[in-house]
Amino acid sequence: MPDIRVVVVGPKFEGNVGAIARCMANFGVEDLVLVNPCEIGETAMNRSKHGDYILRNARTVTSMEEAVEGCLLVVGTSGTVTKGDKNYARIPVDVREFAMDCRGYNEKIAFVFGREDIGLLQTELNRCDVLITIPADDKYPVMNLSHSVGVILYEMFQANRRPVRCEPCDGREKELLFQFFGDLLEEIDYNEARRESTTVMFRRMMGRAIPTKYEYNTIMGVFGDAARIIRNYQESGTKWGGK
Known part of the structure; x- marks a missing residue:
């Protein structure tokens, strides 16, 4: 599986951050960076379960630029899907399709997740190389933050178990x-x-x-x-x- 970093921008609830650390441990991902997070305390630690070591080692930074430094590919996430072609900054790729395309990718990838209420700002989306989304019912397509992390890491984990595609450019x-x-x-x-x-x-x-x-x-x-x-x-x- 590619070397993955999970970046969470402006999380408002420490319980979500703890649950994210637990999901990361499930799929062998340990690099967590928090951008201007809420206070991380006992609730987050309790939610992290056996992923508590990921939470303890998480880095806190003040900007998205700092958070994605050293990553070859910056992947934004969004539950808001644009149907037309003009707002290209919000045209996403299905997470499973993206995961399959990443087979054989050995460089560092940052998956950037936004705030629980408003997600990623337009300026933050513009910094991303690609935008992915998780298909869901149109009536309520926006998933819980920690659930989104779990689904995306699962898809990356599963895709890595399949035959590798041709070597990507570095x-x-x-x-x-x-x-x-x-x-x-x-x-x-x-x-x-x-x-x-x-x-x-x-x-x-x-x-x-x-x-x-x-x-x-x-x-x-x-x-x-x-x-x-x-x-x-x-x-x-x-x-x-x-x-």
């Missing part, structure tokens, strides 16, 4: 891909007002796909060809038609 390759994409937008003079949203959209696409090394090399080849053509335009004195 952290260095992923960041180089994003850098090339940003450089490409710069070279074609892409609309400044849309640049940030387009970059987030591209990050989400790659997060959902979890590209293999072969797919990564193919995409980088396309970017390389595009950069070469743009340079030829520039060297010939022809203005590139960006918008």
Whole structure:
């Protein structure tokens, strides 16, 4: 199974945090990071049962950026599903589909869970590489925080017992891909007002796909060809038609 970190942003009830630690112990996950949590005391310890060691070793930080530091893939979670294509920041992947795509993934993955009442803020969702959701009845699709952690870790645990997919690209390759994409937008003079949203959209696409090394090399080849053509335009004195 991938090296998993559970990040909980702004939990309001210590009992939920304790139950999360218990779920983590069930599936062999030990890295817990809490962002600006409520006070963690006896109730949380009692709920954690044999996962109390996870709770004792949990790190507390003041920002999501600190919480996901060192993680190659940042996975947001949400019970709110967008049906259309325009609000790409809230277009999720089914948790089981995502878990199957992660087979053979050896890098650090952060699963980020939001507050019990409002979940993750839009700015926090934008930092995520991919958004996943747990299918539930439309009448009441939002699950309890600790239950959500349990279901997601179960799916990751189960998927790891099945045949491994082709080797995914690593952290260095992923960041180089994003850098090339940003450089490409710069070279074609892409609309400044849309640049940030387009970059987030591209990050989400790659997060959902979890590209293999072969797919990564193919995409980088396309970017390389595009950069070469743009340079030829520039060297010939022809203005590139960006918008």
